[in-house]
Amino acid sequence: MKKGIKGFIALLILFSTLFIPAEPVLAEDGSALQRVQDAGVLVVGTSADFPPFEFYAVVDGERQVVGMDMMIAQKVADDLGVELQIQDIGFDSLLPALEARNVDVVIAGMTPTAERRRSVDFSDIYFQTFQNIMIRAEDEDVYDSLESLSGLTVGVQSGSLQEDLAQQIPDAEIMSLTDLNDLLLALKTNRIEAIVMQGPNAEAHAGHDEDLHTFVGGFELDDDDQGSAIAFRQGEDSLVDAVNESLAEIEEQNLTEEYLAEAGEYMAQAELDEDGEEIEEGFIASYWEYFLDGTLITLLISASAVFFGLILGSLLALMRLSKVFLLKPLATAYVEFVRGTPLLIQVMFIYFASGMFFNLPALTAGIIAVSLNSGAYIAEIIRSGINSVNKGQDEAARSLGMSKNDSMRYIVFPQALKNIWPALGNEFITIIKESSIVSVIGVGELIFQTRVVRSISFQGILPLFITMLIYFALTFSLTKLLNFYEGRMNHD
Amino acid sequence: MIKVNHLKKSFGKNEVLKDINEEFSQGEVVVVIGPSGSGKSTFLRCLNLLEEPSDGEIVFEGTTLTGLNEKDLNQLRQKMGMVFQQFNLFPHKTAKQNLTIAPVKSKGVDKHQADQTAVKLLRQVGLGDKEDAYPASLSGGQQQRVAIARALAMDPDVMLFDEPTSALDPEMVGEVLKVMKDLAQSGMTMVVVTHEMGFAREVADRVLFMDDGYIVESGTPDMIFSNPKNERTQDFLSKVL
């Protein structure tokens, strides 16, 4: 499934490259560096669920992505003389976002594997790492080597280096998930026996959770597989060279140690309040802002999608009922295509494909995608509603001398609306729930914020439960509201 | 007032009206009878172009309707009221709103004045107390009377009725026929498709007998009912009388 999506993204990229003029891959004349400096900003893509490299923390009262990688990013930006802008995107989507020009570089503890080198370029390695096995603390005496895990179920993050390394565990059954927090939850709930994790990241988690234990895995590693590097689009050598200079300085002055120590402080802070005292307030008191932000964004996306979806849907429905040349087949093709493809792919397509031409913010791209999608479904609902109104109604109106438009507007449509009200209500509720898909392009809606809370609180289940309650509160109030209006329309 | 020349209408290969020539004059009440499927409804619906004729022309008050543009056609339709077998009241509007929506939205009549006319017309059809009732709460006979009032609210020059009592329970037929009789007496031009032979005999100036897409016979009620010339008319009447 995940492989399929990745394959599709690859295809998408391939397809989108048809639209842009082929750039000479090797002959580079400093234009990449120039472009960043002209823009005055370096856009860095990362996946902020990976302490101590990139994760969320409150800095001066504001939530930010922090961690060692982000400090490196800051240094690079400073050296280039530009501002730093961080975009938090799911790990799976980072390289597509890079190639689609949504970001300039990717700094995400990424290992420059041979496979990745085929599609992007990498900087020098800035951090040598090691690979760990994470297990439950209670199993500390049971599992101590790769061999001790043979034949058992082992979790890895999909699309990661660890996914390949796990093959070295004899006969292991491998479970790949996108989100590290889901893996940790699977481990704690005994669904898997171990996780292959990047060393410092595993230590960070084990250090904050007494139910977890980690040890160095003893994997056979290629040279390539042991470090983290910064990813660039192919052929942007001038930018790579400039960044490598900064990295060399970091190495010389041994800055990574300093950065890691600072990141450790931020991680400790997650459990301390501003005065450095341990947080004793409840979970909700500490994290309610994340949930509130996520809820507001979810509401914004849903409300926009309902609004634009209704306009688009009405238009499409009228087009499908019209006899004007080409309007009907066009609308039909649109509806069939949108209904026949997954929203997930539509969201990614709009975000990544648009990235090739202009900078469309992820939230805008998400709203557009969900609106275009719901428009197709609403069109079908409206069309069936209009067809459900007895033909005699329109004839009566026309026989009174009302125009086609007036008849539609005052007679047919209001009755159609009443007939389709329950189906529309269903669609609105679907929109609220499905809008969560835009989290894949890094829009900070409710599901996205839940992921953030899970990674900074080191809590697996409670955030899920709270999010479930919030969704239910939203959909339930909407149902009540719709029922109220349905009652008002009922004259039978 | 309405002149029909060589009217033909086909649905696909099915030719339903085959060369109809007819004229309705001002103030005339004409009843159309004939067996089911003979094309009576189609004929009536061609008069106000709810059905587009396949051939021939309809001339209304000097204007040829066939081939007229949408906007002018809408204007002229306002002068031709129509009452349907299934009432077709607007279920989301009250009785009064059923009467005011078209005058206000499509004729530009002042809302206040439309309300007054509506109240007056509802009283005229005996439903002065039902202004604010929704159609679903009215009986069939009451609904059809509202439908007649709704057509009258546009102040038409002619009224077309397509079997206005066929969907009614027998005890409600009388109240609707009474309203139609009053209307005829007030001088309204009317074309009525119906199986109510009593109404035809009593109210009609002229009766048309249709069969198989033709107007087979036309004459005063007396001529048609007492002394039908055509064999098919005789056959039909022997079955219904």
Ligand SMILES: Nc1ncnc2c1ncn2[C@@H]1O[C@H](COP(=O)(O)OP(=O)(O)O)[C@@H](O)[C@H]1O
């Ligand atoms: N919209 C239509 N499409 C196809 N055939 C129709 C349509 N309306 C009427 N007809 C056909 O035309 C013929 C005459 O119908 P109609 O005018 O309703 O007859 P009547 O009203 O005399 O019973 C019937 O055979 C009917 O099936």
Ligand SMILES: [Mg+2]
């Ligand atoms: Mg009929």
